[in-house]
Amino acid sequence: KLTALSSLLVLSACGGNQAAGDKEGQSGGGAVKADIGVISYISGPGAAYGEAITNGLKLAQEEINSKGEVEINLVIEDSAGKQDQALTAAQKLMNSENVTGIIGPTLSTEMNVVGPEADLNGVPIMGTSTTAEGIPQIGDYVFRNSLPEALAIPAAIDKAIEKYDAKKVAILYGNDDVFTKSGFDTMKKAAEEKGLEILTIETFQKGQSDYNAQLTKIKGLNPDLILASALYNEGAVIMDQARKMGIDVPFVGGNGFNSPEVINIAGDAANGLIVATPWYGEKEDEKVQDFVSKYEEEYSKKPDQFAAQAYDALYIMAEALKNAGEADRDALRDALAEVQGFNGILGEFSFDEEGDVVMDPTVLVIEDGAFKVFE
Ligand code: 1QQ
Structure with missing residues (x-):
């Protein structure tokens, strides 16, 4: 990806920021003012993903705006987890000239159609939960800060092999x-590379409610582990039905299972689920605990x-935006590409040369109805 940060740095070092102060997107006080569009899955069967995402954004917005260097206005649109609705929302946001960048959409399925449009229109877009292979590779304007499945799944499988032989x-x-x-492609590749025998590969569709045929077959083959790539609503029902059929082996899940909704829906049947994630809310880290308590205070x-x-x-x-010095789409894209060593609540974060994520996952397991570090 091309960058222009070095020239921006030179500009600000010789007082270029003051000169830029008159440009659009800069208030008199020097704060960079920008609208950031948000496309989120806030209604429908996966709405808990979007609810969490928009809550996290709003909390960050309050804190950022109170510091005075950057003033962000969030323009939130619902995609309902659907490609066409996500695209309509993206078009609306891109047509608003005040929108400097977009956060979202929630699903990789949505980003697959929205990302190319944003790239074509020169609007920087960043997924916060899009983990499929190839998202940042859509184009120079497409980013994510979510840990890709390609990093998470092999880590979770390794732990499961080590623990359960x-x-x-x-x-x-x-x-x-x-x-x-x-996620399935990644699971299959990882299983093959690690010398696991794949007994069967079963499929299902969104909204499916009966997994009896697939689970009966799996039970008969007696696996040591089940690798499942699903969003939480299907994933939780699969675990519930598996446990009711007497399948008690551990599951290794992809990113869709990283929602507490899995536990809310499946209850005890979710025990034995292994996932990898950069987030662990019990971490003894001041930044993490500060976020957890503010979030709890705000959203209960x-x-x-x-x-x-x-x-x-x-x-x-x-x-x-601060480094870009103005609410400009190209400047924001270039400044995003330069983000290195950002220290957030998920730990140290950088983009690689393709705009993909460099981050370490933690492997968690659900025990007694809660995610715990899998040691
Ligand atoms: C993706 C995901 C989902 C689990 C997000 C909610 O990781 O679509 O890429």
């Missing part, structure tokens, strides 16, 4: 969604990974 696995995935399909619930990623994402946007 697993040798045989069954794989179950949704074959009508970009993220669940990509604990933040999840999706809230945390969105919170960090707005800080990354704010940092880039």
Whole structure:
């Protein structure tokens, strides 16, 4: 990706910022003012993802704006988890000249159609939860700060092998969604590379409610582990039905399972689920605990990974806006590409040369109805 930060740095070093103060997007006090569009899954079966994301964004917005260097106005649109609705929302946001950048959409399936449009229109866009392979590679204007499945899944599988001496696995995935399909590809590749025997590969579709056929087959093959690539609503129902059929082996899940909704829906049936994530709310870290208590105060619930990623994402946007020095789409893109060593609540974060994420995951397991570090 091309960058222009070095010239920006030179500009600000010789007082260029004051000169830029008269430009659009700069208030008299020098704060960079910008509208940031948000496309989020806030209604429909996966609405808990979008609720967490928009809560995290709003909390970060309050904090950022109170500091006075950057003033962000969030323009939030609902995508309902649908490609066409996400695209309509994106077009509306891109047509507003005050919108300097976009955060979202929630699903990789949505980003697959929105990302190319944003890139074509020169609007920087950053997913906070899009984890499929190839998202930042859509174009120079497309970013994410979410840990890709390609980093998360192998880490989770490694831990499961180490802990359970697993040798045989069954794989179950949704074959009508970009993220669940990509997660499956990653699971299959990781299983093969680690010498696991794949007993069967089963598929399902969004909104499916009966997994009896797939689970009966899996049960008969007696795997040591089940690898599942699903969003939370299907994923939780799969675990619930599996446990009711007497399948008690651990599950390794992709990013869709990183929502507490899995526990809310599946209850005890969610125990034994292994995931990898950059977020752990019990971490003894001042920044993390400060965020957790502010979030609880504001929303009366604990933040999840999706809230945390969105919170960090707005800080990354704010940092880039500050470095850009004005509310300009190209300047914001260039400044985003330069973000290195950002220290957020998810730990140290950088973009690589393709705009993808450099970050370390933690492996968690659900025990007694809660996510715990899997040691
Ligand atoms: C993707 C995901 C989903 C789980 C986001 C909610 O990781 O679509 O990429």
